[in-house]
């Protein structure tokens with residue numbers, strides 16, 4: 001083995017997006033991987049990791065070679081004790097993001113209606129009211145935890161309202177959704193995965209009941225649009241697809257946006273000149289949001305399955321290989337973005353980031369996420385004078401394979417007179 005190869009093998013072995021230093025700042029390692037081993041097999045996760053922007057885009061575009069079945073799932077197979085619990089529910093998780101055409105095309109049409117631009121735009125007043133209601137709850141304190149008191153609740157309330165489930169159920173749903181994320185990351189100890197599998201099944205039952213209710217008594221909400229004929233509705237879905245999509249919508253609709261808000265506040269508070277600029281000119285916010293999504297994407301990557309022997313980036317991939325397409329790395333690819341590690345809210349090409357994916361699976365909630373982000377940043381910056389990071393308490397990032405965001409982000413501000 002040459003010394004060049006030996007070094008490349010070392011970084012492959014060191015790749016562990018769950019290690020605290022790589023959760024904190026994985027970008028230097030990704031830069032080396034893009035140069036030296038852009039597509040490689042990680043023995044630790046048994047996944048082929050794809051790090052270059054162009055290769056990730058090729059995977060996203062070519063749904064004939066790369067399947068999305070299991071796209072949320074790091075596990076090839078759940079552990080038998082986890083499977084034992086999961087068999088109380090549906091045998092397979094059939095949702096939009098985890099499907100290929102023609103199923104994907106059929107399901108996506110339902111979402112197009114449910115999350116149409118008109119529906120999203122009409123939500124602005126209620127999102128602003130929710131945002132201000134949350135800020136009212138802590139503005140007098142002068143300090144707090146941005147994630148626990150704000151970024152966590154805002155998107156969760158918004159997705160509850162959109163789905164049409166009571167806000168009182170938010171904490172319960174959030175717990176189950178965390179179970180679902182933990183289960184699919186498959187990095188937790190088995191006992192914890194078993195516990196999460198119970199949460200997963202409870203979430204399935206919850207949405208099945210709600211969909212049955214909507215079948216009997218339709219309402220003006222997104223759940224009603226998902227009710228299939230077998231449950232009394234008209235959506236071109238099976239019962240299983242309706243339940244799985246409702247579950248995915250709750251998870252996709254909030255934890256990602258929590259990441260956007262937390263990552264954005266952290267980036268802005270660490271860049272005083274840019275913070276000042278957006279405060280003085282809020283019209284800079286839309287591009288700042290694109291740059292936040294590029295610099296610190298809330299979804300680190302997604303999974304794919306190789307349908308037939310193929311090559312990617314010059315590397316042979318056998319049929320059945322599981323890929324981890326790492327947006328987090330693609331968004332820092334120096335062949336696409338100049339000085340990619342620099343945060344620059346005026347970057348003219350920030351928008352071509354991969355944070356929402358590409359091609360047929362492009363995030364169907366992107367407009368809603370950006371609307372929530374814009375309202376959140378506008379209100380926080382307007383209402384919390386001299387907003388700053390606290391130095392007495394550390395910011396803590398969430399330890400997930402797929403998600404990038406904070407669990408705790410301690411902040412302080414001057415209490416308005």
Ligand code: HEM
Pocket residue numbers: 060068071096097098108111115248249252253254256257260297298299302354355356357358360361362363364365366368369
């Ligand atoms: C900043 C927030 C968000 C980020 C970073 C994000 C990220 C993504 C990404 C990367 C994909 C593509 C997955 C792939 O290619 O396999 C995706 C798809 C999806 N997202 Fe989002 N998302 C966000 C917010 C939302 C919201 C608010 C909703 C729901 C209201 C949502 C619902 C979905 C759904 C249903 C899909 C599947 C689309 C398909 O497969 O056709 N997302 N999202």
